[in-house]
Amino acid sequence: MATKPASEGAEAGAERISEAEHAVMEALWQRSPQTAAEVCDTVCAERGWSMPTVKTLLSRLVQKGVLDTQPDGRRFLYTPLIARSAYVGTESRRLVERLFGGRAAPLLAHLAEAEALTPDDIAEIERLLAEMKK
Amino acid sequence: MATKPASEGAEAGAERISEAEHAVMEALWQRSPQTAAEVCDTVCAERGWSMPTVKTLLSRLVQKGVLDTQPDGRRFLYTPLIARSAYVGTESRRLVERLFGGRAAPLLAHLAEAEALTPDDIAEIERLLAEMKK
């Protein structure tokens, strides 16, 4: 890569999303596009935030290149640029990497030990494994 | 809770451990107790840190109540006060909670999809499941 691309740090999803920002993303993954006010309806109730807080988080997410804006009259509609599954995958792998040296089995063992696995989970995991082995 | 307990924020493990701090904990979980210099031997190489950085992180971990110190001549020996498995369990559950609404199965599904599961992992997970069902 000789010539650096003009768009400075704009690869969608490259930036790290903080926990507060994640709450906002979650709202937008649930439904999009939404206005800032709509997002606030959801997250302000959940987290006890005020409107300005949500505005800030939205701005930062736009800056980070993970939200797209389109004008709608005088306000903006916000849409995620990265899929939830991509984010979730990245975060999961990051954790497995950091805590279990990349091996997923110990993770499961820990969850099992912590009784974080319901019988339903177990059944579903078995189903998944069966499918993977096909 | 009428009367607040006297010990101000001293419950071991209640505090959040940052990622840099985690690297230090990891070294001490590997072997303990260790002096600051010994910890540095490990992590400074891994992360390109300098001694003062390690000192700071150690101090913060002591403050947070997750490391214990015992004097050894003129230096300190540092020992973890929380078990690695406890930390790992907390972090795992936090992630599962945040990303999958507490259900572990979708986590596994994501790891599977991301090919983060080796055949060994799969075998071991099956073994775990079998054991849990007993």
Add this chain to the structure above:
DNA sequence: GGCTGTCGATTACATTTGTAATCTGAATGC
């Protein structure tokens, strides 16, 4: 057409985190 409310944008500010330099006091070498 001016007032008011409503947007997004800008600015603010405390806390946490990452990374480190400097200070201070005790041990050690001579």
Add this chain to the structure above:
DNA sequence: GCATTCAGATTACAAATGTAATCGACAGCC
């Protein structure tokens, strides 16, 4: 005993994060 050295402690400081107030512009009401 006194200088040197080597601990931990204190201080520093920029970036990221959490949380929000304020500003400036435009839309709609009267």
